[in-house]
Amino acid sequence: MRRENVDVLIIGGGAAGLAAAIEAKKFGVKTLLLERDRSTGGVLNQCIHNGFGLHVFKAELTGPEFMEKLWEELGNLDEVIRNNYTVLKIDPEKKEVITLSEEGIVVFKPKALIMATGARERPLNSLRIPGSRVAGVFTAGVAQKMVNIYNRLPGNRVLIVGSGDIGLIMARRLKIEGMDVVGVVEIMPEPGGLIRNVVQCLDDFNIPLWLSHTVFKIHGKERLEGVTIGKVDENFKPIPGTERFLEVDTLVASVGLIPQNELIEDFVEMDAINRGPVVDDLMRTSVEWIFAAGNNVAIHDLVDFVYEEGKIAGKNAAKYVLGEKLPEAKYRFERGDNVGVLLPQKFTGSQPFKMYVRSRKSLEKSAISFSGRTIRKFNWKIRPSEMIDLVVKNFEGFPDEVLVEVNQIG
Amino acid sequence: MKVFVIGAGITGSLITRELSKYDLEVHVIEKAPDIGWGVTKANSAIVHGGYDDPPESVRAKFAVPGNELYDKLSKELEFDFLRTGSYVVAFKREDVEYLKKLKERGKKNGVTNLEILTAKELKEKEPNLNEEIIAALWCPTAGITEPWEVSIAAIENAQENGAIVHLGEKVTDIIVQNQRVKKILTDKGEYDADIVINAAGLFADEIAKMAGIGDFEIFPRKGEYILLDEKLKGLVNAVIFPTPTKKSKGILVVPTVDGGILLGPNAVDLPKDQKENLETTRDGLNEVYEKSRKLVPKIDLSYTVKTFAGLRPETKDKDFIIGATKVWGFINVVGIRSPGLTAAPAIAKYIAEKVLSEDLGLNLSKKLDFNPYRRKIPHLNDSNLKEWEELVKKDPSFGRTVCFCNNVSEGEILEAIRRGARTLDGVKFRTRASFGRCQGGFCSLKILEIISRELSIPLEEIKQNYENSWIIKGKVRP
Numbered sequence: 015m016r017r018e019n020v021d022v023l024i025i026g027g028g029a030a031g032l033a034a035a036i037e038a039k040k041f042g043v044k045t046l047l048l049e050r051d052r053s054t055g056g057v058l059n060q061c062i063h064n065g066f067g068l069h070v071f072k073a074e075l076t077g078p079e080f081m082e083k084l085w086e087e088l089g090n091l092d093e094v095i096r097n098n099y100t101v102l103k104i105d106p107e108k109k110e111v112i113t114l115s116e117e118g119i120v121v122f123k124p125k126a127l128i129m130a131t132g133a134r135e136r137p138l139n140s141l142r143i144p145g146s147r148v149a150g151v152f153t154a155g156v157a158q159k160m161v162n163i164y165n166r167l168p169g170n171r172v173l174i175v176g177s178g179d180i181g182l183i184m185a186r187r188l189k190i191e192g193m194d195v196v197g198v199v200e201i202m203p204e205p206g207g208l209i210r211n212v213v214q215c216l217d218d219f220n221i222p223l224w225l226s227h228t229v230f231k232i233h234g235k236e237r238l239e240g241v242t243i244g245k246v247d248e249n250f251k252p253i254p255g256t257e258r259f260l261e262v263d264t265l266v267a268s269v270g271l272i273p274q275n276e277l278i279e280d281f282v283e284m285d286a287i288n289r290g291p292v293v294d295d296l297m298r299t300s301v302e303w304i305f306a307a308g309n310n311v312a313i314h315d316l317v318d319f320v321y322e323e324g325k326i327a328g329k330n331a332a333k334y335v336l337g338e339k340l341p342e343a344k345y346r347f348e349r350g351d352n353v354g355v356l357l358p359q360k361f362t363g364s365q366p367f368k369m370y371v372r373s374r375k376s377l378e379k380s381a382i383s384f385s386g387r388t389i390r391k392f393n394w395k396i397r398p399s400e401m402i403d404l405v406v407k408n409f410e411g412f413p414d415e416v417l418v419e420v421n422q423i424g
Numbered sequence: 425m426k427v428f429v430i431g432a433g434i435t436g437s438l439i440t441r442e443l444s445k446y447d448l449e450v451h452v453i454e455k456a457p458d459i460g461w462g463v464t465k466a467n468s469a470i471v472h473g474g475y476d477d478p479p480e481s482v483r484a485k486f487a488v489p490g491n492e493l494y495d496k497l498s499k500e501l502e503f504d505f506l507r508t509g510s511y512v513v514a515f516k517r518e519d520v521e522y523l524k525k526l527k528e529r530g531k532k533n534g535v536t537n538l539e540i541l542t543a544k545e546l547k548e549k550e551p552n553l554n555e556e557i558i559a560a561l562w563c564p565t566a567g568i569t570e571p572w573e574v575s576i577a578a579i580e581n582a583q584e585n586g587a588i589v590h591l592g593e594k595v596t597d598i599i600v601q602n603q604r605v606k607k608i609l610t611d612k613g614e615y616d617a618d619i620v621i622n623a624a625g626l627f628a629d630e631i632a633k634m635a636g637i638g639d640f641e642i643f644p645r646k647g648e649y650i651l652l653d654e655k656l657k658g659l660v661n662a663v664i665f666p667t668p669t670k671k672s673k674g675i676l677v678v679p680t681v682d683g684g685i686l687l688g689p690n691a692v693d694l695p696k697d698q699k700e701n702l703e704t705t706r707d708g709l710n711e712v713y714e715k716s717r718k719l720v721p722k723i724d725l726s727y728t729v730k731t732f733a734g735l736r737p738e739t740k741d742k743d744f745i746i747g748a749t750k751v752w753g754f755i756n757v758v759g760i761r762s763p764g765l766t767a768a769p770a771i772a773k774y775i776a777e778k779v780l781s782e783d784l785g786l787n788l789s790k791k792l793d794f795n796p797y798r799r800k801i802p803h804l805n806d807s808n809l810k811e812w813e814e815l816v817k818k819d820p821s822f823g824r825t826v827c828f829c830n831n832v833s834e835g836e837i838l839e840a841i842r843r844g845a846r847t848l849d850g851v852k853f854r855t856r857a858s859f860g861r862c863q864g865g866f867c868s869l870k871i872l873e874i875i876s877r878e879l880s881i882p883l884e885e886i887k888q889n890y891e892n893s894w895i896i897k898g899k900v901r902p
Binding site: 015050098100102112114115116117118119134135137139140141142144145146147148149150153155156159160161164165166167168169170191230231235236237252276 | 650655700702703704705706708709725728729730731732804809810812813816817820823824825828831833861862863864865866868869873883884887888889890891892893894895896897898899900901
C-alpha cells in the first residue's frame with residue numbers, strides 16, 4: 015500500500031471539485047483531485063444543451079464548453095488530476111483517504127480535504143410504484159448519457175416522470191431525436207424545474223405537462239408496455255376515476271437528486287433537510303480539516319453557483335494548509351417554518367458571503383427576513399424549485415442565532 | 425445412465441450438483457436464459473430453523489437436515505451464509521402460548537436449542553423492536569443467504585464436475601414407453617433419457633403431465649417485498665417473524681447478507697394461469713409496510729432501494745411432493761414452497777441416496793475425482809485491502825471500479841461474463857453491480873459497454889434479462 019502526502023486533496027472532479035482545485039493551486043499548495051470516473055467534468059460531459067456560465071463567465075455555454083473553461087483555468091491537468099481513483103473510506107482519526115485504482119490501494123494523507131462528490135439521481139425503483147419490474151425504465155441522467163455520449167436511443171414512445179430540470183431537458187432532447195414524447199407527469203401541483211426550462215423544453219415543443227399527476231402502475235412483462243397515470247389529491251393519494259392508460263415503451267424518471275455523503279456522514283455534522291454537511295461561509299464542515307462544496311452540500315439550481323462554492327472551498331482549504339488563522343463561525347442560521355434548503359448554516363461575519371434559500375411554498379410576493387429584520391423583498395413569484403440567492407453584507411446587530419424566514423407580503 | 429434435471433432453481437441446481445458426484449451423465453435444462461431466475465430469485469432468502477413445519481409433513485423431514493448442511497455447503501461453494509438466528513415475537517398472551525407450541529413442535533422436528541426470551545432479554549439483543557412485544561422464541565440456527573448465488577455456485581460446481589447445462593431451453597415433451605422414461609424433447613432438440621427429475625418450480629405440474637402424471641397442481645402464491653438501503657445495517661441483527669397465521673409465516677423483517685433490510689412478504693393466492701405475474705400492488709406494499717412497522721417501528725421507507733414480488737409454488741396440501749412416480753425414472757421434486765431454500769441441500773442428497781439408489785435400485789458409484797469446491801468471484805467488500813491490492817497487481821481490472829454503490833470492479837464483471845453472464849441481470853446477480861442504492865444509474869451503461877466489448881455484440885442486442893427485455897433501441901444517428 016503506497017502512501018502519499020498532499021496539501022489539499024479534493025474528492026470529485028465535477029464543477030465544484032475542478033473550481034476548488036483551480037483556486038487551491040493558486041496558493042502554491044500541493045493540490046490533488048481524485049475522480050472515480052474516466053475523466054473529470056462530471057455531469058457537464060453529457061449536458062450538451064446551453065445555459066451554463068451566464069453568471070460566472072457572462073456567456074451562454076454548453077456543459078462541455080463550461081467544463082473546458084475550467085480545464086483551461088486549471089492548466090496542466092495531469093499534474094493535479096488522478097482519474098479512475100475510487101475513494102473507499104475516509105479515516106477521520108488518522109486523517110487518511112484510502113483509494114482503489116489500477117495502482118492498487120493508495121492511502122493519501124492530506125492536510126485539508128475538500129468533498130466535492132456531487133449528487134446521484136433518485137431511481138424510480140425507490141418510489142414503490144406498483145406494477146412490473148421491466149426494462150425500459152431509466153433515470154433522466156442515464157437517458158441523457160445514452161443519447162449524448164453513447165449515441166443511442168432508449169426506445170420509441172416515452173413518458174417523462176417528474177419535471178426536474180434534467181427531465182425537462184430530456185423531454186426536449188428525445189423529441190428532437192425523433193422519439194414520441196407523450197408528456198411529463200409531475201406529482202406536485204407545480205413544476206419541479208426552472209420555469210425557463212418548462213417554457214423552452216415543453217411549451218415550445220407542444221409536450222403536455224400534467225401537474226398533480228403520477229404513475230399509478232407500470233405494465234409489461236419483459237420490456238415496458240405501458241403505464242397507468244392519474245391525478246393525486248393534496249396528500250399525493252391517487253384519485254380513483256382519474257386513471258388513464260398510456261402506451262409507452264420507455265419511462266424516463268427525473269424524480270430528484272440525492273447529495274452523496276456516504277463517505278463522511280458518520281462523522282461530520284449533517285443537515286437533514288439539505289441532506290448534506292453543515293457548512294459555514296468558508297465552506298468548512300464540522301470537522302476542521304474537511305471542506306465541502308457543490309451538490310453534495312445541497313442541491314443547487316445552477317452550475318455557476320456550484321463553481322463559486324468550489325472556489326471558496328479551494329481558497330480556504332489552501333489558507334488552512336498554509337497556517338492562516340481563519341475566523342470562527344460564530345453565527346448560526348435557524349430555519350423558519352417556510353425555509354427548506356438553506357446554506358451556509360453558519361457564518362463568520364468576517365466578509366460578505368452568498369447564501370441560498372429555498373422557500374417551501376410558492377409565494378406571489380414575499381420577503382426574506384433575518385430575525386424579523388427584512389433583508390430583501392421579492393416582487394415576483396418565488397417557488398421551491400427556484401433557489402433564492404442573496405449576498406449578506408452587513409452583520410451589525412445580528413444575534414448569534416439568526417432566524418431566517420420567507421414570508422408572504424402585501 | 426443419462427439423468428436430466430428440469431429446472432435450474434435452488435432445488436434443481438443442488439440436485440444437479442449432488443448427482444455430479446456420481447458416475448452419471450447429468451444434464452440440467454432451464455427455460456430461462458440464466459440460473460435461479462424463477463422462484464429462487466425473489467423470496468425471503470432465509471435458511472429456516474425448521475421448528476414450524478408440521479412434524480408429520482414432508483417439509484419437516486427435510487428442513488432441519490437441510491439447515492445443517494448449509495455450513496459445509498457454503499464453505500465448499502463459497503456463497504454468503506450467516507447464521508443470524510431468528511425470533512418469533514409475541515404481542516399477546518395467546519401469542520406466547522403459540523410460541524410454547526412452536527417450541528414443542530420444534531423439539532419434535534429435531535430443533536432442540538429453541539428458547540423463549542422475555543421482552544427484556546430480547547431488547548438487549550434487538551433494541552429496535554416494538555416495545556409492546558412481550559416475549560420471543562429464539563432460534564439460533566436460522567440464517568440468511570442469497571438463494572440465486574447458491575444456485576449459481578451449485579451449477580458452476582456441477583459443471584466443473586462434468587454436468588451439462590442447457591440454458592434458455594424449454595422442455596416441450598417427455599416420451600414415456602412401457603411406463604419408463606425414454607426421451608426428453610425440447611425447443612432445441614431431443615435427448616435420450618433414463619431419469620428425469622422434475623424440479624420445474626411453478627411449472628412442475630405441466631412437466632409432470634407430459635410424463636402422464638397428473639395427480640397434482642401448482643398454484644402461484646405471490647409475495648411482495650420492499651428492500652431498504654444498507655445504511656440501515658443493524659436495524660435488526662436476526663430474522664424477525666411475527667407470530668404466524670394459518671396461511672403463512674407472516675410479514676418479516678430480515679437482514680440481508682450484504683447489509684440491507686428486507687421487508688415482506690405478504691401472501692396472495694393467484695389463479696393457476698398467473699404463474700408469471702410478478703406485479704407489486706399498492707395494497708400489497710402498504711400491507712408489507714404496515715405489518716413490518718409493527719415489528720420494527722423505526723422502519724423508514726425513505727430508505728427504499730426497490731420493491732419486487734416473487735411467486736411460491738403451492739400445492740393443495742401445502743407440502744413438498746418428493747419421490748419416484750408410477751413412471752419409472754420420472755421423479756418429482758415439486759411444491760417446493762417455504763422452507764424450500766432450507767430443505768434443498770437435504771432434498772438433493774435424498775434424491776441421490778434414497779430415491780435413485782434405493783427406490784429405483786440404481787447402483788451409483790461415486791466419482792473418484794469429484795471436486796467439491798467452487799471459487800467465488802472475488803469481491804472487495806469480502807476481502808482485506810492487502811489481498812485486494814495483490815489481485816490488482818496481477819490484474820489491474822480489479823482496480824477499476826464500475827459499480828460505486830457496491831464497490832464492484834471491472835475485473836469482477838469480466839469474471840462474471842467468463843462464467844456465463846450474458847445480460848445486465850446476469851452480471852447483477854453474480855457481482856451485485858447495480859444492486860445498490862443508485863440502482864444502476866452510474867454503472868448500467870458501463871456494464872453494457874463491457875458486455876458488448878467482451879462478447880463482440882452490439883449494445884442494442886444486450887438484454888436486461890429475458891428475450892424481449894431490450895434496453896436500447898438503436899443509434900441516434902449513424
